[in-house]
Amino acid sequence: MSELTGNKIAVACGLFAFALMLVGCALSGSRALTSLIRGGESAVVFGFVIWLACRPLIEAKESLADREASDKDKGKNVNQTV
Numbered sequence: 001m002s003e004l005t006g007n008k009i010a011v012a013c014g015l016f017a018f019a020l021m022l023v024g025c026a027l028s029g030s031r032a033l034t035s036l037i038r039g040g041e042s043a044v045v046f047g048f049v050i051w052l053a054c055r056p057l058i059e060a061k062e063s064l065a066d067r068e069a070s071d072k073d074k075g076k077n078v079n080q081t082v
Contacts, residue, residue, distance in 0.1 A: 001054065001057045001058055001061055002058070002061070003058050006051065006054035006055070006057065006058050007051070007054075009050060009054060010047045010048075010050045010051035010054060011047060013046055013047055013050040014043040014044065014046055014047025014048075014050070015043065016046075017039075017042040017043050017045075017046035017047070018039040018040065018042060018043035019039070020042075021035070021038050021039040021041075021042040021043075022035050022036065022038075022039035025038050025039070
């Protein structure tokens with residue numbers, strides 16, 4: 001997973017949490033400003049949690065790419081004599 005993909009997933013989950021909280025609060029009878037504030041809080045919290053969950057996946061992909069790059073040069077000078 002690339003860093004851009006992880007960020008997109010976090011933003012999408014944050015926006016979904018915002019919409020869900022906004023509609024849920026409005027249907028339960030809270031005022032518009034309160035619904036917006038609660039929606040904003042949930043977007044920040046859930047977006048940050050998903051972003052933190054994606055970080056190990058991004059770092060694992062980057063370390064795997066580094067290992068593959070170092071493996072390509074592994075047998076390059078095998079036939080040379082000392």
